[in-house]
Amino acid sequence: MNRNLLVVLLLLCLPAALTAGNPVMLDTRLLVLAHPLFKQFDYATNRFRNTPSEYVDGGQRGLDELVAEIHNLDNWLSQAPQILRERLKEVPLPDRMLIERNFLAEKRQKEKRVGDMKMRAYMARMIPGQPGVTPVASIYPQINQIMEDVRAVVRLIRERHKSQLVIDAADFLPVIDFRGLRSELLLKNLHSKIWQGQKPDEKTLEWLREANDFWAGQLGMDAQIFPVGVTDARLEAIKLLEERTKGQHK
Incomplete structure (x- = not known):
């Protein structure tokens, strides 16, 4: 009786075990670095180039030029129907669809x-006495976009591998700051x-922390990871991110 019960339990549990999938490992640092928005990050200003967070060069003069350009684009958009009619003049009927498209x-x-320029002009006016300088909060939309894409890739990896556990290697390998x-x-x-x-005292624990940083630095920023018992999906995750962000922020 007990043997039959054990067989039944094994038959019930085996499909779940087979479909659960192995733990999967990726590295969110690599995903952030591979994101097209991150490539636009300006370390001098801590803003993203070609986004509303970017500084407007030239102070008030630069702002005035930006507003003038916005005005020109608004005029073009308001006259779009007339512009299209002008372009379609004397165009043969079979060719009109391509012109319209x-x-x-x-x-x-x-x-x-x-729209981006108006947001940039708005941001560049927010700091009193510093026309053209955008506030730190202006980079939040870009950061949120990066994190949204990274989270989407993590979900895709988990679904593809049918895994309940996705391990982030970044948690084990912090970036080392040699200045400390x-x-x-x-x-x-x-x-x-x-x-x-x-029992180690606080001084000993501090020594251990610095020793950890020292050896990580000696090995070239981080120690080498050897995935054991997990599926290494680091490269796959980057490819998925590239597919998801294709065409973004070029």
Whole structure:
């Protein structure tokens, strides 16, 4: 009786075990670095180029030029029907569809551009006494877009591999900041207390943290990961991100 019950339980549990999938590993740092928006990040201003967060060069003069360009685009859009009629003049009927399609694509592009420019002009006026300088909050939409795309890729990886566990390698390999390294502390033999079975004090824990940073730096920013017992989906995740963001922010 017990043997039959065990067989039944195995038959019930086996399909779930087979479909659960192995744990999957990816690296969100690589995904962020591979995102097209990140390539537009300007380290000098901490803003994203070609987005509403970008500084307007030239201060007030640059703002005035931006507003004038917005005005010109608004005029073009308001006259779009007349412009299309002019372009269709004397165009044979069979060729009109192509002209109209190209015009609509141009119109959508200008609408998006003028929308971005208006947002940029708005952001560039928000800091009193600093025309052209955008606030830190102006980069939030770009950051949110990057994180939305990264989260979408993580979901895709989990669904593709039918896995309940997606491990982020970035949690194990933080970027090392060499400026915080204090070599005089590392020269002290503080780890001996650990081998002697003594409870480490705060100084010993600080030594361990700096030793960890030191060796990670010696190995080239991060230690090498050897995936064991997981499916390495780091490259696959980057390819999925490239497919998702194709055409964005060029």
